[in-house]
Amino acid sequence: xxxxxxxxxxxxxxxxxxxxxxxxxxxxxxxxxxxxxxxxxxxxxxxxxxxxxxxxxxxxxxxxxxxxxxxxxxxxxxxxxxxxxxxxxxxxxxxxxxxxxxxxxxxxxxxxxxxxxxxxxxxxxxxxxxxxxxxxxxxxxxxxxxxxxxxxxxxxxxxxxxxxxxxxxxxxxxxxxxxxxxxxxxxxxxxxxxxxxxxxxxxxxxxxxxxxxxxxxxxxxxxxxxx
Amino acid sequence: xxxxxxxxxxxxxxxxxxxxxxxxxxxxxxxxxxxxxxxxxxxxxxxxxxxxxxxxxxxxxxxxxxxxxxxxxxxxxxxxxxxxxxxxxxxxxxxxxxxxxxxxxxxxxxxxxxxxxxxxxxxxxxxxxxxxxxxxxxxxxxxxxxxxxxxxxxxxxxxxxxxxxxxxxxxxxxxxxxxxxxxxxxxxxxxxxxxxxxxxxxxxxxxxxxxxxxxxxxxxxxxxxxxxxxxxxxxxxxxxxxxxxxxxxxxxxxxxxxxxxxxxxxxxxxxxxxxxxxxxxxxxxxxxxxxxxxxxxxxxxxxxxxxxxxxxxxxxxxxxxxxxxxxxxxxxxxxxxxxxxxxxxxxxxxxxxxxxxxxxxxxxxxxxxxxxx
Numbered sequence: 001x002x003x004x005x006x007x008x009x010x011x012x013x014x015x016x017x018x019x020x021x022x023x024x025x026x027x028x029x030x031x032x033x034x035x036x037x038x039x040x041x042x043x044x045x046x047x048x049x050x051x052x053x054x055x056x057x058x059x060x061x062x063x064x065x066x067x068x069x070x071x072x073x074x075x076x077x078x079x080x081x082x083x084x085x086x087x088x089x090x091x092x093x094x095x096x097x098x099x100x101x102x103x104x105x106x107x108x109x110x111x112x113x114x115x116x117x118x119x120x121x122x123x124x125x126x127x128x129x130x131x132x133x134x135x136x137x138x139x140x141x142x143x144x145x146x147x148x149x150x151x152x153x154x155x156x157x158x159x160x161x162x163x164x165x166x167x168x169x170x171x172x173x174x175x176x177x178x179x180x181x182x183x184x185x186x187x188x189x190x191x192x193x194x195x196x197x198x199x200x201x202x203x204x205x206x207x208x209x210x211x212x213x214x215x216x217x218x219x220x221x222x223x224x225x226x227x
Numbered sequence: 228x229x230x231x232x233x234x235x236x237x238x239x240x241x242x243x244x245x246x247x248x249x250x251x252x253x254x255x256x257x258x259x260x261x262x263x264x265x266x267x268x269x270x271x272x273x274x275x276x277x278x279x280x281x282x283x284x285x286x287x288x289x290x291x292x293x294x295x296x297x298x299x300x301x302x303x304x305x306x307x308x309x310x311x312x313x314x315x316x317x318x319x320x321x322x323x324x325x326x327x328x329x330x331x332x333x334x335x336x337x338x339x340x341x342x343x344x345x346x347x348x349x350x351x352x353x354x355x356x357x358x359x360x361x362x363x364x365x366x367x368x369x370x371x372x373x374x375x376x377x378x379x380x381x382x383x384x385x386x387x388x389x390x391x392x393x394x395x396x397x398x399x400x401x402x403x404x405x406x407x408x409x410x411x412x413x414x415x416x417x418x419x420x421x422x423x424x425x426x427x428x429x430x431x432x433x434x435x436x437x438x439x440x441x442x443x444x445x446x447x448x449x450x451x452x453x454x455x456x457x458x459x460x461x462x463x464x465x466x467x468x469x470x471x472x473x474x475x476x477x478x479x480x481x482x483x484x485x486x487x488x489x490x491x492x493x494x495x496x497x498x499x500x501x502x503x504x505x506x507x508x509x510x511x512x513x514x515x516x517x518x519x520x521x522x523x524x525x526x527x528x529x530x531x532x533x534x535x536x537x538x539x540x541x542x543x544x545x546x547x548x549x550x551x552x553x554x555x556x557x558x559x560x561x562x563x564x565x566x567x568x569x570x571x572x573x574x575x576x577x578x579x580x581x582x583x584x585x586x587x588x589x590x591x592x593x594x595x596x597x598x599x600x
Contacts, residue, residue: 125315127302130332
């Protein structure tokens, strides 16, 4: 089915971008957060600073440097073009790469904190009962830090949905490829089409509130009776 | 040889733990030492939780660690269990979930979960969340969980240190029962000599990372009396003879014609409460200890004293301590340690081979079975 409505197309592109980005973020963010939680070196702060950079840097700065890196004039973009025959900049892949970098701290930081709080005690208990590394991760770490994984994934997803600067810089505004909701909203405002802008802005607002409420609901723990 | 051969050195500058010793893989071996003596480090090295060691560890003729060849069997593959001081239960699982975690990873399960649940008295707690349990209950779950992994060797790292007197006493009885029922060798670390006196068959004493004593529990405790590092005491394991319910006393058979009395052990009283238990096939032995400072010496047989324990003995050694004298006496085969003041030593003109009497109140005979700590 071909979607004709440009706003609906933007919504689909946005959700697709956020879903792929969140999946990649969890796959690379989990081991990175684990490594940082276990790291005892003084150089840890430099890696932490690099991960946290998107929190303080204007998105356009990240977007600008990514645009250069992904263009065929520079090595990453050149390699990509040689391998796929396609240009990397202004593609769906490019906005996913940008989103992963831009949303990285929103996934890594809650996971790192959860792993640090978990400590080694229960993991040592698991070892002494015969559980190997993957067994310990899936049957001890993951269930205990489940709430932090939900938080990390939701924040990563929500932040990606709300992205504008980075996507605009490296993705442009190609319908069905790189035109996401925030850019569509910007287009409507530029065209003084406030009714459509309202519809998009309000749906983003309501969607974000629902998502955050769901995070808090899932993380809500009933007080337990301690004897 | 089914022992544990340790030849290890661990350096945490300036601390160094060096042990070259063969430890038995039967019964309960106590590991005693003051804070920082290396007790827990030793357990962690045996368990495989630290790789920062040099040397070799051979468990039942199987090499599990050799630093020269970089051979290191991971903790999860050593089949050694460890009960931690702080239980370390998995908070996302129920009591049953914690126990199943161990069973599901046991390569050749022989034990029946129901038997272990009954043995550790967890039946009523089985569906509870572990966060809802008291400290004593959590340690019982930790013990049951460790047992269900069916380790070749069970290490216990001060498992009672966070418990109150009542729970301590219950756990000690439980550990005794578990060891006797399942026959799993245990290494029990504690800085409480009283706990170890109640449980261990052998005692390894660590002092600043080195083994200072090793041997039979009672003998080692008596050797420690001369070191000045412990509360000097006589360590005993005697058969229970009689429960004198009307008088609130229990008697223990010391020698053929000598008994010692202690406050009534109510938990041992059976239907026939005044039965002479030494006449049955297997009289129940009781571990107890008497502090040297609680025993006095008299040169004459007493008459008209309220003190119930009055035993004829012979002095075998007199050793002057800093401000007191430690007198070693022999009551037939049993040795006793008596601490008296320098003034009393001078006043009584005590000499080796003197025939004297020692006396102590029933309440001076301590056992954790009656809640003493």
